Amino acid sequence: MIDYIKGELSELTPAMAVVEAAGVGYAMNISLNCYSAIQGKKDVKLYVYESIREDAHVLFGFASKKEREMFLLLITVSGVGPNTARMVLSSMSPAELCNSISTGNERMIKTIKGIGLKTAQRIIVDLRDKIVSLGIAEEIPAGGSMENPVDNKVKEEAVSALTMLGFSPAPSQKVVMQILKDNPTAAVEQVIKMALKMIK
Structure with missing residues (x-):
């Protein structure tokens, strides 16, 4: 291994x-x-x-053992495979996810693509005690990101990443363009995070 x-x-x-x-x-x-x-x-x-x-x-x-621990916990939940777990960790930081689980915020978890209400509830029920015992939430900073000037590179990278995550290029491009119009200084990862919440 x-x-x-x-x-x-x-x-x-x-x-x-x-x-x-x-x-x-x-x-x-x-x-x-x-x-x-x-x-x-x-x-x-x-x-x-x-x-x-x-x-x-x-x-x-x-990038960290804590993120991997969170990923390994997610894939123990029925209905959550490795790609869904990656989608979850792309939509929320491990700290935000732990916070949503510990407070039972199923609505927040349900906003992630591929996660329905039942899966969100299962994630909360299955992992609430485990994340407390691991103490993951307290140790992971949210972390800021660098701001990039708006250019085609940001748009292309965001659309390419969304396509790799399984979204169709046309709707992805439309959403990314809208986000960059509203947030001209957003970094690629911010654009993708926003797009994940908007594309259904």
Whole structure:
């Protein structure tokens, strides 16, 4: 089992990071929180979860052990697979998610694409005690993000990430354009977070 991969960040998009270690490039699916944490860095250390299926061997990367712990907790919930867990961690920071779980805020969790009311309730019931015992919420700062000038790069990266997360390009582009019109200084990850709440 791979615990973490440490090396040079050779490629980065809001949905994927490629880390080169000992001459091998490891492509890892990442959340927006991870993207924000490693953006602009040359060398990174990403904690890994391996999803091994009959048809694919997929790696998920995390900037901190706490984010990986949250991901591992989410995939224990019935109806939440690795891609849904990544969507959850792209829509909310682990701290915000823990706060929603501990306060029983199912409405907030239900705003995430792919999470219905029953799944939101299951996440709260199954994980409330576990996050308290792990103390995840207290240890994770919300973390700010750099502001970028509006340009096509922000728009393209946001649309590309949304497409990789399974959304159709046309509606994604429409929503991203609307967000950038209202928030011209928003960074890519902020745009994607807003878009995840708007696209249904």
